[in-house]
Amino acid sequence: MSMGPGSGVVAGYHDGIPLDRWARVTAGRLLADEQPRRWAHSQGVGRKAEGAALALAPADRPVLVAAAWLHDIGYAAAVRGVGFHQLDGARYLRRLGVPPRVCALVAHHSGADAVAALVGLGPRLAEFPDERGPVRDALWYCDLTTSPDGLPVSYRTRLLELRARRSPDDPVVRALADNGEERAAVVRRTEDLLLSVRFGHRAEVDGDRRTG
Numbered sequence: 001m002s003m004g005p006g007s008g009v010v011a012g013y014h015d016g017i018p019l020d021r022w023a024r025v026t027a028g029r030l031l032a033d034e035q036p037r038r039w040a041h042s043q044g045v046g047r048k049a050e051g052a053a054l055a056l057a058p059a060d061r062p063v064l065v066a067a068a069w070l071h072d073i074g075y076a077a078a079v080r081g082v083g084f085h086q087l088d089g090a091r092y093l094r095r096l097g098v099p100p101r102v103c104a105l106v107a108h109h110s111g112a113d114a115v116a117a118l119v120g121l122g123p124r125l126a127e128f129p130d131e132r133g134p135v136r137d138a139l140w141y142c143d144l145t146t147s148p149d150g151l152p153v154s155y156r157t158r159l160l161e162l163r164a165r166r167s168p169d170d171p172v173v174r175a176l177a178d179n180g181e182e183r184a185a186v187v188r189r190t191e192d193l194l195l196s197v198r199f200g201h202r203a204e205v206d207g208d209r210r211t212g
């Protein structure tokens with residue numbers, strides 16, 4: 001049996017495997033062959049997270065990167081359960097022994113709560129806590145500024161694309177009335193964080209030049 005990308009063969013997570021690497025390999029096995037476009041998107045989000053992670057505390061970096069690679073595995077046939085991809089993905093990861101924080105980030109990514117409330121899955125999603133901090137914001141940001149083909153786009157473009165792709169009565173579109181502002185705020189907060197870190201680094205470099 002092939003064990004390469006897209007093979008569908010998934011091994012459980014255990015301590016000792018680098019979490020971010022395991023996540024990349026696992027997402028590829030579930031999505032690469034079955035859903036190439038979704039895989040292209042996941043790669044774009046995973047790569048963007050690898051850059052954004054540098055703005056986070058070192059211990060948080062593999063958590064963000066792992067959640068980014070895995071955020072949409074709930075769409076894979078082997079993972080699908082109730083048909084709500086954030087919840088299906090999170091539960092699947094929990095069964096594989098993935099750290100609870102990564103499962104919870106996947107469960108709540110990119111405004112899942114408002115969609116879950118519309119389809120009656122709010123209590124099930126609440127099995128997982130929503131940590132509401134910069135790591136969670138960065139995950140949403142990476143997803144919300146990456147096109148379905150994995151290219152970097154503005155949040156505004158992503159929103160226009162989403163509305164064009166889905167029907168107005170799709171719960172994801174209807175939920176924008178509840179979570180649109182929060183999604184935009186998350187993107188702004190993360191952009192501010194990334195900018196402050198970038199300028200902070202520059203200030204350090206300038207400082208080194210001055211003193212050196």
Ligand SMILES: [Fe+2]
Pocket residue numbers: 071072085109110
């Ligand atoms: Fe998603």
